[in-house]
Amino acid sequence: MIKLLRFLKPYRTPVVFVLLLVFLQSLSDLYLPTLMADIIDKGVTPGDQSYIWKIGGFMLFIAAVGGFCSIGASYLSAKAAGGFGKDLRSRVFSHVERFSLNEFDKIGTASLITRTTNDITQVQMVLTMMMRVMVMAPLMCFGGIIMALSKDVKLSFIIIGIIPILAVIILAIVSRSVPLFKAMQVKIDKLNLVLRENLTGIRVIRSFNRTAHEQKRFNAANRDLTDTAVAVNRLMAILMPIMMLVINIASIAIVWFGGLRIDSGDLMVGELIAFIQYAWQIMFSLIFASMMFVMVPRASASAIRINEVLNMMPNIEDPAEASSSTQPASSTVEFDNVTFYYPGAEIPALSNISFTAGPGEVTAIIGGTGSGKSTMINLIPRFYDVSEGRIRIGGSDVRGLTQEKLRERIGLVPQKALLFTGTIADNIRFGKEDATEEEIRHAAEIAQATDFVTAMPDQFESAISQGGTNVSGGQKQRLSIARALVRKPDIYLFDDSFSALDFKTDAKLREALRSETDDATVIIVAQRVSTVMDADRIIVIDDGQIAAIGTHRDLMQTCEIYREIVKSQLSEEEIA
Incomplete structure (x- = not known):
């Protein structure tokens, strides 16, 4: 005392x-x-x-x-x-x-x-x-x-x-x-x-x-x-x-x-x-x-x-020699032989993960439940640090950057959509404190949220209750996506962020995202094949390891695990 x-x-x-x-x-x-x-x-x-x-x-x-x-x-x-x-x-x-x-x-x-x-x-x-x-x-x-x-x-x-x-x-x-x-x-x-x-x-x-x-x-x-x-x-x-x-x-x-x-x-x-x-x-x-x-x-x-x-000191600290103004020139995300153990675990959640996701590309990650997809996403903004290997952004190890500068470049939409008490505008502005009304409306439009927001009595000034209990799961996801979009980051991380959307809204949102994220690196974790099949690169994860990397067409020919996932979700006519 x-x-x-x-x-x-x-x-x-x-x-x-x-x-x-x-x-x-x-x-x-x-x-x-x-x-x-x-x-x-x-x-x-x-x-x-x-x-x-x-x-x-x-x-x-x-x-x-x-x-x-x-x-x-x-x-x-x-x-x-x-x-x-x-x-x-x-x-x-x-x-x-x-x-x-x-x-x-x-x-x-x-x-x-x-x-x-x-x-x-x-x-x-x-x-x-x-x-x-x-x-x-x-x-x-x-x-x-x-x-x-x-x-x-x-x-x-x-x-x-x-x-x-x-x-x-x-x-x-x-x-x-x-x-x-x-x-x-x-x-x-x-x-x-x-x-x-x-x-x-x-x-x-x-x-x-x-x-x-x-x-x-x-x-x-x-x-x-x-x-x-x-x-x-x-x-x-x-x-x-x-x-x-x-x-x-x-x-x-x-x-x-x-x-x-x-x-x-x-x-x-x-x-x-x-x-x-x-x-x-x-x-x-x-x-x-x-x-x-x-x-x-x-x-x-x-x-x-x-x-x-x-x-209790946090085990993730900013490096003493890092300059607060240091910013990697590129938004390329590179996993270099990354292995990760959760604290106290004997078996790694990820083993020898290596891939590169570049700007202007959409990299999708798909795999079974518990395969390590969300873990990969959590390592990029340093929610956890890798046990072995490196994660680089623009050629710089993320551990050499300050956490603030690293996360300024990232727009994350988490697996569980979370809204805060306040108005819809407040929740979208959470991604960018000084966002204008025009920027908020534009982000909502890209996220396919405009329809239900404008239908509310107070529109963007409508109140969100604690935990967002007065909106549906799909509406929460779209507002979470709008919150990331208004930030206009260099790197977008979507962690199974389209799961609560119907197929039509999912398709419209991904089409709108294409033009909005032309210069950004986009990494999407998804369970649906329809969400990832148009990606420039699909990474198939199985039991914490990369089973295959390629386009939808390539993986259908070379990866049995991916074919099984596709067959479990799509009909023969859709696959053809």
Whole structure:
């Protein structure tokens, strides 16, 4: 948790003022019992009204100063802790934005969401308390002991004897709670994962009548978290009654022995009352400390999880010597004996892949499910790095380019069309931030999206709901294609981006793309033969390896795998 305190540097001034105000508040609280003792012993007992009014007014002033300091400390601590939380969330988010897909796979999306929200909130809450309690608790404890000693040394031994007992109780309970707090955060991850899967997959769940099954999954994760939370809270619930029991026993002992000392003339009534107040201040400072001991373990577990994210460096980094202005002269994409293993895999997803896709050409990739087609596409923008071999663009290894400059040249349409909350124009403009209205309309027209967009009441200003649930799968694909087209990149990557389109729309879109992508390198991954048969080059992938490369006519004569794919989709008349 200490490592995270570096994010408090911009708020050093408020933190210093918090510590100062808490210090003054503690001094005022320590001074009030002494004034009360003076009023009783020097004002009430002798019947001196003027002394009572004089010291009473001074007490009100000291109490007002303490109240002002308390309010100021609360405000500034909340402001500093809130700023700390804001900066830390921004830092975690910006760091996660640099992650490759490998890091996302390691931690998991649900866990990253929990760490960015719940875990940071836990640390922020503890920090708000810590700025006040870490000064107030020790000052009130040791200051109270000193003030109690000044009133009566012998009675003070009761307090000095009680403090180690309370410390042992606190440490014993907290040491058992730390593992439970760590387990709770992991179980929150699990609950979030189940909930997220349920919400995002609600259509599939309902279509297969798996609602009851998902309810059982959620109940199991929820019960697991609840059981752990109950166990840790039961443990913490023991703490307060035990402490109060010890404190009340100490109070009885103080009153008992204090009464004896008053009878013997060694102690005055006002001093005994002040002593009791100091004893309670000491005990309450320990209670505050115990509250910190309750919250700190959970915050520490959260801090460890946050640091895991911040310390995890992406395995895909920009080269140190790369110039941000470096741009390959050509958009030719070349795979040179590329082999790729997914992290932790023993068998390569791709083996010895070599081909060249040039500008003005359409290169299509076809093959069975799981053959490695999408993996090839993901390697070009460096979502993953190759294990062996090279991928070059314009003769330059993609690992020698900055990721920003590399991806600026690429227009990717992913296998799963994804739209963002906003308008249709906003989603198309996602590909080019400063795209004009004319460019947006042109991209939509090429993507065959104009018909359904203009049929909407607000046309390009029509709202897209979360996940694009208010448009069909084919409409989402066309808007995703328009988003890539408006960018006018040097390289187009279509990862099975025509699967939701009917054959007529598919054909019209590919015909429109021909004129739009004359100077660009186009790589298409597809399942349909009709989508790839007019390509300049077709690459047949089988089990992560290239089975054949050629035109449709050549492959029909030389590649058995391609012929089987064609025969499974087209009739004899269509093949002829």
